[in-house]
Amino acid sequence: MKIRKFSIWTILKYAVLLFFVVIMVYPLIFAVLSSFKNNLQIFDNPFGAPESWAPTNYQLAWVQADFAVYFRNSLFLSVVSVLILCVLGTMAAYGLSRFRFKLNNLAYMVFSMGMMIPMHAALVPIAYAMGIFDLRNQYWALIAFYVAFQLPITIILLYGFMKGLPREVEEAAIVDGCSYFQVLIRVVVPISIPAIATSAIFNFLQIWNNLLFPLVLIQDQSKKPLSVGLLSFFGEQSVDYGGVMAGIIISILPPLIIYILLQEKVEKGLTAGAVKE
Numbered sequence: 001m002k003i004r005k006f007s008i009w010t011i012l013k014y015a016v017l018l019f020f021v022v023i024m025v026y027p028l029i030f031a032v033l034s035s036f037k038n039n040l041q042i043f044d045n046p047f048g049a050p051e052s053w054a055p056t057n058y059q060l061a062w063v064q065a066d067f068a069v070y071f072r073n074s075l076f077l078s079v080v081s082v083l084i085l086c087v088l089g090t091m092a093a094y095g096l097s098r099f100r101f102k103l104n105n106l107a108y109m110v111f112s113m114g115m116m117i118p119m120h121a122a123l124v125p126i127a128y129a130m131g132i133f134d135l136r137n138q139y140w141a142l143i144a145f146y147v148a149f150q151l152p153i154t155i156i157l158l159y160g161f162m163k164g165l166p167r168e169v170e171e172a173a174i175v176d177g178c179s180y181f182q183v184l185i186r187v188v189v190p191i192s193i194p195a196i197a198t199s200a201i202f203n204f205l206q207i208w209n210n211l212l213f214p215l216v217l218i219q220d221q222s223k224k225p226l227s228v229g230l231l232s233f234f235g236e237q238s239v240d241y242g243g244v245m246a247g248i249i250i251s252i253l254p255p256l257i258i259y260i261l262l263q264e265k266v267e268k269g270l271t272a273g274a275v276k277e
Helices: 008-034 040-043 058-062 067-098 105-118 123-132 139-163 167-175 180-191 195-207 213-216 227-232 241-271
Strands: none
Touching: 008 058, 008 123, 040 180, 058 067, 058 241, 067 105, 067 139, 067 180, 067 195, 067 227, 067 241, 105 139, 139 195, 139 213, 167 227, 180 195, 195 241, 213 227, 227 241
16 A cells, blocks of 8 residues: 655645635634524624524524515626626627727727726715616616626626637638627637636626615615615614524525536636637
């Protein structure tokens, strides 16, 4: 039996990696354990297992705190925004990467500059404009802002991927009688699924976790998303920490499930085009 020897450098490397794994995973474990406790148990034994595993806090969050409504609202906002971003980003990236025109470089530069505008800096003028035009509590206006702020990074991700795609397949499709739109739908989009999935997950996380825009622009309680709904556990005199932890676990489940299902495509999207043959 061959015994594998490890050098001090290898042991140190794995130790550092294990340390970072613990740092990343433990907050999730702490949130799960705390979601089954009340405030007294959390403060008396914050790192131990709960006395009872009854899902009381989850029932409180889902039913009494209207998390079912907040969850539906967040899902609607995120899915619609991501679909629009995928369509617009794919079409824009295809046009910029495949067609050469006078303003090609300028258009790409303008989209790139959009990433330099922080969302927080634009919040005050956006809220002022929404008030003037009476656009508060309007989902389509909120979706438009999500799309506007996430479109630059979407185009840049897809542009880099499509730039490295071989043109021979597209030229063959054009010779066979396909229009440019048909080439995009039938050839480019299927090949670009890893990059599209990567941008979709990134945008979904950004929109799902966004707090500032809905907090300022949505006052109707029935239209608030999950990120704003978590604030319902913070009262003027007290905070239900167990309910907060249960709400956090509910809020992180959809992004976690989506990432697990699309993990392989995300990895392909991040590595594709890195090496040219």
